Amino acid sequence: MFLKHKDEIEKAISEKVSKICPLCGHSKFTIDGMEFHHASFPLNDPKFYEGDFSGVASIPCVSAICNNCGFIVSFSLPVLLGKEYNQG
Numbered sequence: 711m712f713l714k715h716k717d718e719i720e721k722a723i724s725e726k727v728s729k730i731c732p733l734c735g736h737s738k739f740t741i742d743g744m745e746f747h748h749a750s751f752p753l754n755d756p757k758f759y760e761g762d763f764s765g766v767a768s769i770p771c772v773s774a775i776c777n778n779c780g781f782i783v784s785f786s787l788p789v790l791l792g793k794e795y796n797q798g
C-alpha cells in the first residue's frame with residue numbers, strides 16, 4: 711500500500727529521532743513510500759500449512775533509508791502516527 715501520510719511520517723520521525731542511522735549517525739533520511747508488515751507466522755499450527763492465515767499477527771511499518779550510507783530502519787506506523795494512522 712502506498713502511504714498517504716508521507717509528510718506526517720517524515721515530520722514524526724524528525725521530531726522523535728535526532729540521529730536516525732545507528733551506523734553512521736547521519737540524520738537525513740528518505741521514506742520509501744510503501745507500507746509493509748512485520749509478520750509473525752504460527753509455524754506450529756497445522757492450519758497455517760492448509761492456507762488458514764487467521765493466526766498471523768502483523769505490525770504495519772514504514773522504512774526509512776539513511777541518505778548517507780543506505781542503512782534501512784523500520785518504524786511502527788501506529789506508534790508514529792497514532793490516531794491519524796488508525797483513521798486511515
Ligand SMILES: [Zn+2]
Pocket residue numbers: 731732733734735736776777778779780781
Ligand atoms: Zn547511515
